[in-house]
Structure formats: structure tokens, C-alpha cells
Amino acid sequence: MEGESSINVSKVVLNAIPESTYIKYQNPSAANTPTEDQPQDTSRKGYFLEKDLHSTTKMKMHFRKTTNEATFLPRQVADSIPFSSDKFPEILNRQEYELGVGVKVVADKSVVCHKQKYPYAVFYCHAIHKTRVYTLPFVGTKDGTKAEVVASCHIDTSAWNPKHAVFQVLKVKPGTVPVCHFLPRDDLIWVPK
Template identity: 40%
Template sequence: MEFQLLGIFSFLSVAVVACHAALSPEAYWKSVIPNTPMPGAVKDSLSTTTEWEENKGTAVGVGKGGVIVGGNYRGKPVFVGVTPSANPFAYLYAATEDQLHDDPNVALFFKKNDLQQGNHMKLHFTKTTNAATFLPRSAAGKIPFSAVKLPQILSRFSLSPDSKEARVMKKTLKECEEPAMMGEEKLCATSLESMVDFSVSQLGKNVKAISTEGGRKREVPQKYAISGSKNMGKDGKAVVCHKQSYAYAVFYCHKTQSTEVYEVSLVGVDDGAKVKAVAVCHKDTSAWNPNHLAFQVLKVKPGTVPVCHFLPEDHVVWVN
């Protein structure tokens, strides 16, 4: 999804306290799952800094499309972002009428029998513009992450309670605090370390992490030809982590049974663009919200047919 980020700058103070003895998020990944390559969605959410320290005089740019909170680490800029978006991949989510017409994720839902080599599908893959980066767990743990503490959070980021950014963050916190469905395990990971720990706790250390890669910055959907697909899971279990709109990288991670994960090779009919897309097929949707976007797009009812969807580039799927 695309969002325009406007440079209307003000200043705030954000204290990010370094723990020099702790591993960096990237080093933590390598220490826990050394045989698991890091997918693009994770790499794109890593900060370019290697350490974090308290800094003041940080800048925040607020505009129509969202907010970029920027800091300086040893004279170099560090940016995280907030962009307004819904989460159509949360099972309890209900679509609005506007989203049926305007949400680029509409094109990503399909039926399992559509996943055949040679088939053409009209899809909208865009290069992610969610620039939010991970905080180290030691820093993220010092920032409240709860809807009841939203006033404290907004104050920390010098955001008005009436701002668009405040509404976006409130929505993310609400989604994160929704109760899990029966048979579902979920966590909003506020750091890379917590995302790794959750996925390993659900699937074990012998895991693969994959994400959609190869999308381009396109204004409109185009037809893609399916040139091949590969089933990536073994036992019908997967952890899917969706990047949220927040002041730093937060991933909504959830695990359910009866899930199939495919890596699908696509070629753009118009421009020849090659996309290695991750598709998730849910065999049991009986507990989903009947007003979920997928049912409205596919014109089916909960629990009747498997529901599949491609994932945007800023999402991660874990399988074993």
C-alpha cells in the first residue's frame, strides 16, 4: 500500500535507552535460529543503527498520509513511521463498504482452486511504504503498549489525542487486545526478539520464515500469470505476522491449525515483473467474522470453502 508522507515537522523527546550488553535484534535472530534466512519483510524493518542510546530533540513529521517519527543516532537519521490502514488479515475484522472499493488488499483474496499453474489473477502488489523499524526489546519494553495507557503513549510521542495518528495507534492497540479465537494463539510482537520467541514457541526452532518479495510501486492492479507454486508447510500449522501501523515496528502474529502456506511464482502480464508471493489458505473459517472482507470479496459464507490470500511485502509467515 502506498501512503504519501508529508514533511510538516515538529519536535518531541523520545528516550530510547541502550543496553550495550544485549544482542542487537539481528544478532538475536542469528543466535536463536541460525539456520533460518531472514526474509525481506524483516530486513526492511531493521534499523540501520547497531546500538541505541537516549537522545532528545527528535523530530516528527506529520501529514495527510501518516507520520514519520525521526531521530538521530550519532548524527545519522533514524526513521519509524505510522500509516493509517486496516488489518484485513485479522479473523475478527469486519470490512467497511468503502474498503470493498478502495482497499488494495481486496485483490489479494482468492479461492484455493484458483491456485493453478497457468491461471491469470488480477492482483495489486505494491512496494511497502511502512517505514517503521524495530526497537530493541530492551527499549520497547520501556514504552507502554496498552489501550488504557494510550494517553501516556501519545504524550511520549507528542501526538494530540485528536490526531489521525492517535486514531491509527488506538486501532492497532484495540486489535492487539482482541481476544483470540478458539484454537488460535496470538501476540502483538513489539520487537523482533518477541516475534522470534513467539514463533519458535509455537513451531519449534526448525522453522522457515518467508515473505512476499518482488512487488513494484504500482498505482493499479495488473494481471499475473501463475508459473508455479510450492507447499511450504508440513503439518498444517503456521504463524503469520502482519505489520501494523504504529510509531515503531509492531507485528500482529497469530497461529492457527488447518492452514496451508504456498510460495507462488508470478509473472506480470503487462510488465513482466516477477513476484515470489506468499499465499496462505485457511481451511476452517467457521469462527471468522461473517462480515470479513474475504467473504464479501469471494461471496462465500464462513466455514464453507477454504479462503486464501496473498500477503503484502511487509508480512512474515513462519512454517516448519
């Protein structure tokens, strides 16, 4: 479907969400995870609680239709894009999506593969225990743009670093509630049939 931000082929899903938008989860309990001592803008990192997975939940998101390099734009088009900081609220409003009907639990176990920075495809893969994988249908609140997104909800975070940024953003403590995030662009997730 045109404009979708994921590809689903035989239970393998490849997300198309910009890598720089999300924090990597390769070792969430490590001592070197982001903390409140390391300020970050986590409002757009894709963190949310599992209890928020219902129709009409609104989230600010950015979906890219392609990973191709940017091209030059005609002056008229470039001038129509709000780039100044005083237009920041307008920019964020262009990115609001509402969770639609049809949230699906895909699996209770999975293997995630993170694309590594090589000139050819190399992935770091690992099993994820005590997680649920969801597909989430989103609809743009302004123009009705549709996107299907894959999310991973970590059910047991009790071993995670209590100073991890996710707990600061969601204002929860480790092990109290499942915490979720979207899969970064180019990550693969394998689930049982």
C-alpha cells in the same frame, strides 16, 4: 533476484506488498469485521480461493520493488503515467499477473507476525491453525516481470463472521471452501523446518 517482492531466508518470508492494499486478518471471526453494510473496494484486496492456485490463473496485483519514499519525476516521465480516472482500465492492465508453474505448499501450520505502527520494529505475532502457507510464482502478462508471493489459505472458516467481506467478494459461505489471501507488506511468517 532483482524486482522480486519477497525475501526468503531460512523459512522466514517477508512480503513487500503495500499494507493499504489488503485487509488485516488479526481476528476474522470478530463482530467488527467488514461487512456488506460497510462498502469496500475488495476487488484488489488479494482474496482468492485455494482451488484457483494453478498455472495460468490471472490476478490483478500491485508489487512494489521498494518501500522508499517517492521522489520527483522528470516532466516527460510524469506525463507518461496515466493518472486520470478515464485511464483507469489502462492502469489496471499494467498490474495483471499470471500464476506461473511451481506453486508450493510451504507448511500446514505457521506463526504470523504483523508489523505494528511504531517508530521501531514491533510485531504482533500469533499462531494460525487450520491454514496452509503457499509460495506462488507470478509473471507479469505484459512485461514478464517475476515475483514470488506468500499466501495463506484458511482451511476452516466456519467460525468466521458470515458478513465478513471475504465471503461477499468470493460469493461463498463460511466453512464451505478454503479462502486465501496474500500476506501484507512487512508481515513475517514463520513455518516449521
